[in-house]
Amino acid sequence: MKIGYPCLNRGIGCTANSTFRLANYSASRFLTTVQNNLSCLRDILRYNIDHGLLFLRISSDIIPFASHPVCTLNWRKTFNKELAGLGKLIRAHRMRISMHPDQFVLLNAQRQNIVDKSVRDLDWHCRFLDSMGMGDDAKVQIHIGGVYGDKPSAIDRFTRTYRRLPLFIRRRLVIENDDRLFTVRDCLDIHRTTGIPVLFDNFHHACHNDGESLRTALRQTACTWKTTDGPPMLDYSSQQPGARRGKHAESIDIDDFKEFLRASRGWDGDIMLEIKDKEQSALKAVELIRKAAAGSPRIRQ
DNA sequence: AGTTGTCAAGCTAGT
């Protein structure tokens, strides 16, 4: 079981998701920004290796405006050496990588223009992972999209668009249940017709579900991942006390996490902690799991 | 130096 945190490390003193305003775009600004982001990504990977955090989500800002028409530079060629080096480091330590394009990627949009832009965005995410030499277990996670007043049609549009995607995108794409529109059951329906793996988000499931228990949802989503996809990925979070329902916690609620681990016994996968203080909570989670492993008696063969 | 509004992109719910 690998533990990770998304996109940025708050203590390391650099960010791998530095960007700029589109109005300020220039080739040199783009190149220095990407150079700095890749360099910081190496620092983050080093930190994670040293601290036993072997799961990382890389920010979509690593290559700013990568799918925008303004971006005509061949960044994969320019940074070929850096990207290959990062990939080598990741593979040497058997780290798991994910990416999560944001809410504007909508494969089931009604407007073709939006679908096209979304595919372009998935395209660069997958090429980025390809250029680091990542295997099929490095995933790009998205939500289903909008409902547009008719969920069956929205699901059908998703399915038809998915089937037309090139293989280098399909091999990486996974879908995640969201907190308002598409539940685990909806995602499983799409899995049945497409084979796409379902990434389970425990917090979204708590906000919006069809009555399944956590264990049932874990079991059902886990078996959507083929061997080549790697172990199932999972987004874990809990409610920030006193805040709006659906607001992610500032810091890990270690009792809630313990309870989650107990409830998920038998489930095996990699956990992404979607918690505001990032690596601090991830370190606590790793510590907890280490202690639990050390404290529990070895199972006799 | 610190604070506040804004940022490429879209959907939904509420007015």
Add this chain to the structure above:
DNA sequence: ACTAGCTTGACAACT
């Protein structure tokens, strides 16, 4: 028909 909220970090313009 229109707008606020989503959810979020960082940029950029302003004190």
